[in-house]
Amino acid sequence: MAVPVTEPASRARPIKARHFVRLKLRVMANNFRGQAWRAVLFVIGSLVGFWIAVGAFFGLATPAIAGDDRYALLVAAFAGGLTVLGWLLLPLVFFGVDETLDPARFALLPLPRRTLVTGLFTAALVSVPTIAVLLALSALVVNAGVFGGWSAAVVAALGVILGMLLCVAAARAVTSAFATMLRSRRVRDLAAVLLAVAAALLGPLQLAGLAALRDADWDRLAGVATVVGWTPFGAPWTVGIDVAQGRVWAAPVKLLITAVTIAALLAWWSRSLESAMVGAASTGPARSKPEVSGGAVAALFPRITGWLPRDRFGALVAREARYWWRDARRRANLITIAVVGLFVPLMVNVGGQGFSIDSEQGFDFATDTSPVLVSFSMLFVGLLAAMTLANQFGFDGSAYAANVIAGIPGRLELRARMAAFSLYVLPMLAFVAVVMALVLGEPTWMGFMAGTLFATFGAGLAVNSFVSVLAAYSLPETSNPFAMNSGAGVTKSLLALLAMVATAATGVPTVIAAALLGDAWLWLGLPLGILYGVGVALLGSYLAGDALDRRQPELLSAVTPRR
Numbered sequence: 165m166a167v168p169v170t171e172p173a174s175r176a177r178p179i180k181a182r183h184f185v186r187l188k189l190r191v192m193a194n195n196f197r198g199q200a201w202r203a204v205l206f207v208i209g210s211l212v213g214f215w216i217a218v219g220a221f222f223g224l225a226t227p228a229i230a231g232d233d234r235y236a237l238l239v240a241a242f243a244g245g246l247t248v249l250g251w252l253l254l255p256l257v258f259f260g261v262d263e264t265l266d267p268a269r270f271a272l273l274p275l276p277r278r279t280l281v282t283g284l285f286t287a288a289l290v291s292v293p294t295i296a297v298l299l300a301l302s303a304l305v306v307n308a309g310v311f312g313g314w315s316a317a318v319v320a321a322l323g324v325i326l327g328m329l330l331c332v333a334a335a336r337a338v339t340s341a342f343a344t345m346l347r348s349r350r351v352r353d354l355a356a357v358l359l360a361v362a363a364a365l366l367g368p369l370q371l372a373g374l375a376a377l378r379d380a381d382w383d384r385l386a387g388v389a390t391v392v393g394w395t396p397f398g399a400p401w402t403v404g405i406d407v408a409q410g411r412v413w414a415a416p417v418k419l420l421i422t423a424v425t426i427a428a429l430l431a432w433w434s435r436s437l438e439s440a441m442v443g444a445a446s447t448g449p450a451r452s453k454p455e456v457s458g459g460a461v462a463a464l465f466p467r468i469t470g471w472l473p474r475d476r477f478g479a480l481v482a483r484e485a486r487y488w489w490r491d492a493r494r495r496a497n498l499i500t501i502a503v504v505g506l507f508v509p510l511m512v513n514v515g516g517q518g519f520s521i522d523s524e525q526g527f528d529f530a531t532d533t534s535p536v537l538v539s540f541s542m543l544f545v546g547l548l549a550a551m552t553l554a555n556q557f558g559f560d561g562s563a564y565a566a567n568v569i570a571g572i573p574g575r576l577e578l579r580a581r582m583a584a585f586s587l588y589v590l591p592m593l594a595f596v597a598v599v600m601a602l603v604l605g606e607p608t609w610m611g612f613m614a615g616t617l618f619a620t621f622g623a624g625l626a627v628n629s630f631v632s633v634l635a636a637y638s639l640p641e642t643s644n645p646f647a648m649n650s651g652a653g654v655t656k657s658l659l660a661l662l663a664m665v666a667t668a669a670t671g672v673p674t675v676i677a678a679a680l681l682g683d684a685w686l687w688l689g690l691p692l693g694i695l696y697g698v699g700v701a702l703l704g705s706y707l708a709g710d711a712l713d714r715r716q717p718e719l720l721s722a723v724t725p726r727r
Contacts, residue, residue, distance in 0.1 A: 181286035182286075183283065184284060184287040187265060187287070188290060189290070202637075209292065213296040214292075214296055216296065216300075217296040218299070218300075220300035220303075221300050221302065221303045223303075224307075225306050227310075228307045228310040228311070233307075233311045233405075236307045236311060236405045237386065237389050237390070237393065237405050237409075238389045240389075240393070240398070240401045240402045241389035241392040241398040242392070243301065243401065244398050244401025244402070245392050245398045245401075247301065247401075248330060251331035251334055252338055265287050267284065281430055281434045281437060285332065285336065285433075288332050289328075294328060301324050301328075302321075304324055305324060305404065307320070311408040312409070315407060316404050316405075319407045320404020320407075322403070322419065323401060323402070324400070324401065326422045326423065330425060330429070333429040334429055336429075337429040337433040340436040341432065341433075341436045393418070394418070394421070395421075396421060399419075399422050400419070400422040402418065464483075469481055469485050469584075476576065477576060480572070480577060480580030480584075481580045481583045481584045484581050485584040488584060491559065493639070494559055497552045498588055498589075500552075501589060502592055505549060505592055538600070538609060539613075539616045542596075542597075542620065543674060545617060546616065546617045546619070546620025546667075547663075547667035547668055547671060549589050549593060550627070550628050550667065551624065551628060551663050551667075552585070553581070553582075553585060554632055554635075555631075555637060555639075557633075557719055558632075561724060562723075565720055568716045568717070568720055573713065574708070574709035574713040575705055575712075577712065578704075578705040589621065590621070593614065593617040593621060594617075596613075597614035598610060611690035612685050612688075612690060612693070614693070615688075615691070615693025615694060616671075616674045616678070618690075618694050619671060619700075620671035622701040623667050623670035623697065623700045624667040624671075625701040626700045626704020626708070630704065630711065631663050633708050633719060636722045636723050637722060637723070638725045673696070674696070677689075
């Protein structure tokens with residue numbers, strides 16, 4: 165008997181969230197296959213994460229261990245609030261998000277948006293950071309159970325689970341939204357400002373927290389914790405303590421606040437997810453480009469590189485400069501440098517004992533710093549600025565094959581990449597020096613701070629050139645600039661630590677010079693710093709260039725994404 169063509173031979177099974185989880189695990193296993201080093205790094209990162217989680221668990225369970233519930237609300241509100249804030253900002257600033265399941269891969273599949281969002285969200289929960297955070301914050305369940313019995317523990321467990329869902333939803337929504345904005349050249353400046361403002365909030369929060377702890381005004385902190393507990397940052401984490409302390413009516417209200425926030429974040433994510441699947445953002449009607457004098461060759465050089473010679477070096481610098489401005493992934497790193505460059509020295513030099521909160525005069529930023537301490541903070545900023553180049557060939561991916569085929573000498577390529585990157589970073593470092601000199605009230609320190617920054621940045625260029633040649637890794641083929649492959653976050657962290665240690669060791673002479681020269685360093689710091697930075701960078705490009713000439717095929721294989 166013939167079967168009608170309109171009737172399917174077998175009913176298709178609906179797509180569930182578990183299918184996305186199984187797909188993610190299979191893709192992760194395929195990524196580890198044949199690359200034992202990546203699997204080892206993944207295991208090491210998992211062990212480190214669980215070790216930190218166990219330590220955090222015992223730290224957060226201190227109220228239960230001590231048998232004193234006075235500080236249980238403080239621990240829940242501040243620990244939970246900082247956790248949510250970290251999941252919001254750290255993926256943008258440093259770690260990125262695990263995008264093993266790239267949304268763009270599902271663009272041609274007839275999946276409803278709700279099914280796609282639910283599946284990707286469930287798959288995102290299957291990760292080492294999620295399990296580690298759940299383990300650490302399960303201490304809040306212990307606190308609630310000790311002070312309020314099993315009912316408070318059950319409510320606290322529900323709150324911790326909802327809080328974890330909130331963290332993952334916030335990370336996904338924010339990174340997806342910023343990825344969409346950074347793909348659009350029309351709104352990239354707005355994205356940069358929003359990210360800078362959001363990340364800069366960490367500084368004032370830390371300063372206020374340190375001042376409050378130093379004053380030991382626990383009543384004030386309890387009031388702040390109560391307010392935080394009624395926001396999405398602290399609502400899910402404080403419900404168990406509310407039940408334990410007799411405020412049962414507050415628990416359902418806070419759980420409702422958390423649920424509504426999660427729903428809003430997922431709705432926001434679903435709106436930006438569609439553009440992520442398409443891989444482009446609407447930028448409005450195209451505007452006609454002005455005529456460029458000098459012909460087709462001059463049109464290839466951005467305005468910032470118009471002074472360069474029209475030779476191989478100039479062409480390489482112009483290409484890299486254009487990539488750093490237009491590529492969303494690279495532009496996200498430039499934003500990070502701009503934010504961290506101001507945040508770190510303010511935290512070190514202004515966040516010390518000179519900061520205080522007075523009820524009548526407000527914030528007092530009086531400081532007692534020395535050129536040696538300032539040079540140390542500038543050293544840290546300089547090495548962080550250069551750390552972006554630790555995987556500079558990973559940005560190119562398989563496109564690096566064009567350089568291999570063209571036979572570009574390694575020394576020339578590394579010098580060109582350093583020059584293009586410096587066109588954007590050096591003005592940022594100079595701005596940091598000016599701002600810090602004005603904030604500290606020492607305008608004569610401006611020169612040696614800039615010199616220390618330039619010297620350390622040059623040392624970082626040399627060190628990271630070696631790292632980028634010897635330890636490159638591939639980046640996912642996605643339009644999300646914050647996406648990382650499974651295990652790549654651990655690789656990035658270890659390489660960053662290695663590069664930071666080596667750069668700090670190379671930049672230590674600037675701190676020693678500041679300690680030995682005394683007041684003379686205020687005037688000699690700028691010229692000596694520039695000479696030292698340029699010299700070390702050129703030496704690094706000379707030595708790393710030879711390694712690049714020998715390792716071009718291996719480097720191309722390392723940065724080519726596995727499909």
